[in-house]
Amino acid sequence: MSEPKIVDARGSFCPGPLMELIAAMKEVDVGDEVEVLSTDEGSANDVPEWLDKVGHELVENFQEDGVYHIRARKAK
Amino acid sequence: MKKILIVGGGMGGTILANNLARRLRKELDNGDVKLTMLSASDQHMYQPGLLYVAFGKVMPDELYRDQASLLEPGIEFHVDPVASFNLDGNQVATASGKTYDYDYIAIATGSQAKPDNIPGLMENCNHVYTEEAALKTWEALSSFEGGKVAVVTGVPHKCPMVPLEVTFMMHDYFQERGLLDKVQLHYTYPIGRLHSLVNVGKWAQKEFDRLGITYETLFNMKEVDGDKKQVHSEEGTTVDYDLLIGIPPHKGMETIEDNELGTSGWIPTDRATLNVEGHENAFVLGDTTNLPISKAGSTAHYEAEVVGENLAAMVKKGRRVRDYDGKVFCFIEAGKDRATFASFNYTTPPDPQPPTETVHWFKLAYNKLYWNSVRGLL
Numbered sequence: 001m002s003e004p005k006i007v008d009a010r011g012s013f014c015p016g017p018l019m020e021l022i023a024a025m026k027e028v029d030v031g032d033e034v035e036v037l038s039t040d041e042g043s044a045n046d047v048p049e050w051l052d053k054v055g056h057e058l059v060e061n062f063q064e065d066g067v068y069h070i071r072a073r074k075a076k
Numbered sequence: 077m078k079k080i081l082i083v084g085g086g087m088g089g090t091i092l093a094n095n096l097a098r099r100l101r102k103e104l105d106n107g108d109v110k111l112t113m114l115s116a117s118d119q120h121m122y123q124p125g126l127l128y129v130a131f132g133k134v135m136p137d138e139l140y141r142d143q144a145s146l147l148e149p150g151i152e153f154h155v156d157p158v159a160s161f162n163l164d165g166n167q168v169a170t171a172s173g174k175t176y177d178y179d180y181i182a183i184a185t186g187s188q189a190k191p192d193n194i195p196g197l198m199e200n201c202n203h204v205y206t207e208e209a210a211l212k213t214w215e216a217l218s219s220f221e222g223g224k225v226a227v228v229t230g231v232p233h234k235c236p237m238v239p240l241e242v243t244f245m246m247h248d249y250f251q252e253r254g255l256l257d258k259v260q261l262h263y264t265y266p267i268g269r270l271h272s273l274v275n276v277g278k279w280a281q282k283e284f285d286r287l288g289i290t291y292e293t294l295f296n297m298k299e300v301d302g303d304k305k306q307v308h309s310e311e312g313t314t315v316d317y318d319l320l321i322g323i324p325p326h327k328g329m330e331t332i333e334d335n336e337l338g339t340s341g342w343i344p345t346d347r348a349t350l351n352v353e354g355h356e357n358a359f360v361l362g363d364t365t366n367l368p369i370s371k372a373g374s375t376a377h378y379e380a381e382v383v384g385e386n387l388a389a390m391v392k393k394g395r396r397v398r399d400y401d402g403k404v405f406c407f408i409e410a411g412k413d414r415a416t417f418a419s420f421n422y423t424t425p426p427d428p429q430p431p432t433e434t435v436h437w438f439k440l441a442y443n444k445l446y447w448n449s450v451r452g453l454l
Contacts, residue, residue: 009368016272019231020368022296023325027339042274049268053294053311 004033004071009040017043018050021072025056028074033059035071044068078109078391081176083158083168084184085115085143087123087450088362088376092182094452095384097148100391104150109391111150112178114170116157118143121207122446123234124373127241127409129210131249132218134443136207146450158185161335163355180357180387183343184380185332187234187363187371191324194230196300201322204242205234216319217249222258223318228297228307230325231266234363234371237418239263239323240271240280241409246321247287248412261288264295264307264315276408276418279428283410297322326371328364342366347422348399350383359383369422370404377449378403384452407439415439 007024009017017038024034036047044061047070051058059071080096082089093113103109120143128134144153156170167177189205191198202213225246229239243263250259263270263284269277270284270291284291296310300320307315327333328341337343337352344353345365352358361383362376369375379400386396402422409415410431417435418426448454 007368016267017368018267019272022266023231023340046268050294054296 004035007034007036009036009038009043010067016040016046017070018046021047021070022050025072025074030074030076033071033073035069038068038070039066040068043070047072077107078103078180079176079178080109080111080387080391081168081178081181082111082113082184083181084186084362084364085113085117085120085153086184086186086362086376087373088184088186088364088380089113089115089182090120090143090146090450091377091380091452092184092361092384093151094146094148094450095380096387097151098452099384099388101150103391110152112152112154112176113147114154114156114158114168114176115143116155118155120146120450122443123205124446125443126204126207126210127238127245128443129207130202130204130213130217130242131245132214136211139207141447146447148452158331161331161337163337163352163358166357178357180359180390182359182361182383182387183332183337183352183364184360184362184376185329185341185364187326187328187341189234189324190327191230191322193325193327194297194299196302197228197230197297197322197324200300200302200305201228201320201324203322203324204238205324205326213321217246220250220255220259220319222255224260224262224316225319225321226307226315226317227261227263227321227323228295228300228315229264229266229323230297232326232371233323234326235406236272236370236372237276237406237408239265240276242321242323243289244283244287244411245409247289252412260290262315262317263289263291264309265291265293266296268293273418273420273426275425275427279416279430326363332364338366347402349386349396350379350400359387367402369402370406372404372406374403374405378405407435407442409436409439 057073125139270280271277332341345360361379363371382400414431415436416431420426
């Protein structure tokens with residue numbers, strides 16, 4: 001499996017980590033993974049909510065040293 | 077002699093050039109520094125003014141100045157866009173076939189709307205990101221006699237306040253024309269709230285509820301069916317429209333992609349120093365960075381001041397003096413005569429206050445003051 005594409009959205013309030021992820025998802029192939037790094041607490045909820053609605057897969061979601069690591073796999 | 081090369085004559089490049097010319101006046105006059113700007117156009121446009129063109133409030137010719145007239149004496153200006161970058165060799169080649177070498181380079185080539193990236197969007201939406209499109213939007217709004225107006229937003233896009241501003245301004249525009257009871261304004265947004273900034277989203281939701289503007293979140297455009305007048309989302313929902321206002325997705329410029337400087341034309345940038353990652357003598361500013369902050373004029377402005385201060389210190393004393401803290405300031409038009417603003421940085425989110433007429437008039441004043449701002453005076 002190839003390494004995930006990293007979206008470093010730390011310190012982002014605008015346009016926001018989820019918007020960065022949405023833009024990144026358009027650029028990768030089905031099956032590829034994208035990992036968002038975010039310091040925005042809302043992202044830990046926003047991102048899984050969007051992935052669920054669109055139908056992509058949430059691979060993992062954890063916090064380490066104040067940074068959320070949210071990894072998703074493009075499903076379609 | 078130290079050679080500083082600025083690529084791009086938009087807001088970021090122009091403020092930087094003028095800032096440096098003032099800080100390095102003696103060095104420029106002595107011939108110790110050479111400051112060169114390469115741009116794709118001899119004209120400079122105040123892009124935020126296009127929003128007002130769409131409502132017939134400003135004519136396009138009010139938005140342009142000759143680029144050369146905005147530059148401090150001593151800045152060498154060429155209308156000759158860069159075709160290829162050699163950051164390892166400290167050299168660029170231009171469209172005319174010339175080469176320029178440098179000691180320091182700042183890249184501020186900007187971004188462009190790409191409505192053609194969403195099937196059907198370019199043919200069917202009205203937007204405000206080119207002069208031609210803004211005039212077409214004015215025609216569409218002024219001839220509209222009622223029905224459903226849908227606002228759809230792509231990512232990433234320039235100036236995150238525009239989806240809200242255009243919606244509020246349409247509300248007051250149709251009210252002024254006595255049409256509001258025949259118009260349904262429907263706002264959509266890509267994420268799970270009305271704006272990416274939490275506080276702005278909360279404020280906008282209250283305003284929309286008060287004004288009767290309907291909304292749908294988690295709506296990412298997949299395609300537009302112009303025959304059926306429908307927009308389909310990635311999430312599987314559909315919005316009908318009689319008039320479609322689009323905030324198209326944006327990309328960086330082709331020359332950045334063609335030279336493999338960054339995906340989609342966004343150059344990987346150090347968030348504090350604004351260096352091109354891996355190149356200590358190369359800087360990026362404005363829309364050209366890949367930083368996860370607003371692609372907005374004020375971002376370019378604050379970044380240009382940091383790069384200007386640092387570059388001048390490096391030339392004079394061999395070291396930089398400050399970091400960029402992510403500062404952004406956005407006006408938010410909340411109708412035809414009310415506005416508020418959002419000010420924030422990497423660590424402090426915005427807290428928009430209720431809109432006032434005073435802030436609206438200050439925004440209109442800023443539209444004129446811009447020409448002093450871009451000269452580096454404000």
